[in-house]
Amino acid sequence: MRVSGQPCRITFTKLARALWNAEQPGLARGLVPQMEAVGIVPDAAFYRAQIAAAESMGMHEDAEALHREASERGLEVQYAPRGRGRRRGADRWLPGRW
Numbered sequence: 001m002r003v004s005g006q007p008c009r010i011t012f013t014k015l016a017r018a019l020w021n022a023e024q025p026g027l028a029r030g031l032v033p034q035m036e037a038v039g040i041v042p043d044a045a046f047y048r049a050q051i052a053a054a055e056s057m058g059m060h061e062d063a064e065a066l067h068r069e070a071s072e073r074g075l076e077v078q079y080a081p082r083g084r085g086r087r088r089g090a091d092r093w094l095p096g097r098w
Helices: 009-021 025-029 031-037 044-056 060-072
Strands: none
Touching: 009 025, 009 031, 009 044, 025 031, 025 044, 025 060, 044 060
């Protein structure tokens, strides 16, 4: 049981999101060892939130690295890279192109 006043997974998730939004990926990525130091194991939801935050800031390489890290931990986190390599509207149906 966690003592009141200690950080929890939600606290770390929110802090990491704020760090991504502040364009501080190194600090955001550095939270995982801090979590583990207080006995919190990052779960799939934590990694999904971090991947989404990195993607939303255009930090695709960081998002891919987070996905690899989650996978190495045995967590199932789906990830479809956005931004790079996709043309705008490429997945839309265009009339008259059949």
